[in-house]
Amino acid sequence: MAKATKKKSTGFVKYIKWFWILFGSGIALVALVFLLASWEAFGEMPTFESLENPQTNLATEFISSDGQTLGKLYLEDNRTPIAFDQLPKVLVDALVATEDVRHYDHAGIDARGFARALMYLGKKGGASTISQQLARQLFVGKKAQDWRRYFQKIREWVIATRLERNYTKEEIIAMYFNIYDFGNNADGIRSATRIYFGKEPMELRTEEAAMLVGMFKNSSFYNPRPHRNPVGTRNRRNVVLAQMAKYGYLDGKIKDSLQELPLKLNYSPESHKEGLATYLRMYLQRSWLKNWIKENKKPNGEDYNMYLDGLKIYTTIDSRMQKNAEEAVVAHMKKLQAEFFVQNTKERNPTTPFLDLEKFEIDNIMERAIKTSSRWKALKAQGKSENEIRASFKKKINMTVFDWNSDSYEKDTVMSPMDSIRYYKTFLRTAMMSMEPQTGHVKAWVGGTDYKHFQYDNVIQGSRQAGSTFKPFVYAAAIDQLRYSPCDSLPDTQYCIEAGKHGNMESWCPKNSDGKYSGKNKTLKQALANSVNTITARLIDQVGPGSVARIAKSMGITRDILEVPAIALGVPEMNVFEMVGAYGTFANQGVYVKPVVVTRIEDKYGTVLYEYVPETKDVLSKDVAYAMVNLMEGVTQYGSGGRLRHTFNKNNQVYKEVVTGYPYELTNPIAGKTGTTQNQSDGWFMGMVPNLVTGVWVGGEERSTHFSRLAYGQGASMALPIWGLYMKANYANEALGVSKEAFEKPSNLSINVDCTKIIKEMKDDLDTEDDLEDLDF
Known part of the structure; x- marks a missing residue:
């Protein structure tokens, strides 16, 4: 009996011994597998340095002065990482409840989940933790097939445990949200929330957060866009909501109500050709930023990569003013173009869209x-x-x-490339820039009507004859050198500058725009308000073309100006960028401040790489600058810019021009100047209030594409309405702080600007038919 008991005892001990041998062997085998994986037996493993700083391609981000993202710059990855504290709690809860409910309890591998997956062969869910999924996204890649999947899984385990040692649980969650590709250029959670919902992550609602987390299963299949799989995406969203309720992150009744909601998207694609300030962003990409990169290297001597290094470009643009500017351009140009099409049918103009050409x-x-x-x-x-x-x-x-x-400003059609060239030449083009004169900060930049189809940036690439917007340089030279005042007068009679004088090859006898001469004396304020050419010719004869050219160049005009008398009427070609900077000198009490669009550049770590240093120059005295502002106020009070305040028909009766948006009901002090070139090829308006200077140009791509009548082709009709709509929208938002005050008057002003006695005469002299014609758009 004792012998039998001893046998049984020995047999039990043997089983125990084998159990521990097998158990120990299993542990050893697992350890060996992990060791082999760490030795890269199953594939390349990340280095310690790469774990500390996992490399992902980061988009360059353009940021407005009011903190909004204007757009991104990227080749493949539109990614802008955010920290954990920028993720809303509901988004984190949805992720944990759906993907890894024990995320805060394990060290990278969920043993319970793994056991469940083995027992049910994956039918009740896999065992991948958030850390493992992050490991796959960062270092492993797409799922392998057949037997190689097992080795890939081992690598994920090893990398996951390493990630857990290097990062906190919160950092791992943030990294996972930042690395995931949500489709449609939505790389990372910030891009995804902006593209699918038009908002920042912290603004997400519960059902929106659930939809985005649902996309982790397969962002291509569970995509909410109508032509993809909105029904499947909604169902997947509801699964996430159910998981949140199951694990106590969401009340059951709230879950039921949220599951009934339809998918509500605010799809806002982010690309180089869409969004706010597209023309400015392309200028920065192709010119400004490209040049900066050439001149500035990384500490290791390498070049910065504008597509991959996650640079943050802080611009001067105000997103609200930019939006107002773009909407003003579209509102006016759509109506102006409609009238242009009416006047340029084949029946009316066989050579459309060109005029006066063989x-x-x-x-x-x-x-x-x-x-x-x-x-x-x-x-x-x-x-x-x-x-x-x-x-x-x-x-x-x-x-x-x-x-x-x-509605989308696009249509699908069939035509030859030759016909498409002619088709696009029928469209009028435009440019607009708005700047704070005291700082040079550009607040709005619109290079055209639609960047996708008109990629030529007329703000800085284009240059056209300035027309009468050049005349203030002539007046400034006369007031500065000859001490004229706005109230001084000169005769409006034919005036000729003989051949050989000031370098002109032949006599120059400019006519007024209507071909008439009043024969009366007109003050400088009257003359500029109504663009009297004869008086401008007298002034440039007195000061000389060289003086005018030097003043223009000292105010930021870099283009060559031929020093001949004809420049007085705006023959030189200018671009909107330089003209706005130059006019800013008048508004800034004679100090020129070079326009600036970038104030700071930071790298992805927040290190400041560049800070703007203002470039300024004293050009005019305060007295002269104020006198010029006073002169140009007359343009909007009594001259061609008067429709900003009121409009008249032939019988001097006030009317409302519905289509073009007149009147603009602007009653505050405004200085400005309209400009129209020969044959109505170019229409300009430069407008100023004390803290904002804005320039607008409108014309055809070809100078031979233009209106046949001055009524439609003058600057007051083509360009001024954009300024009016823009400023009206700015004033509607008091938070923008656009001034309605008077321009600052220098103490002890030495130039007489009080022309009260002639105001009545100026009103009576207003040519209501030519200057403020009722346009039937």
């Missing part, structure tokens, strides 16, 4: 457009012959073109 001149324009087109360059690079290239321009193809009559 066939050979039109052919030359089209030939130049063909040879500078991207199609010509691309086919040439492919080795196509010229005959093949020209043939391709005549072949009709499917294309999407700009169309004012569509």
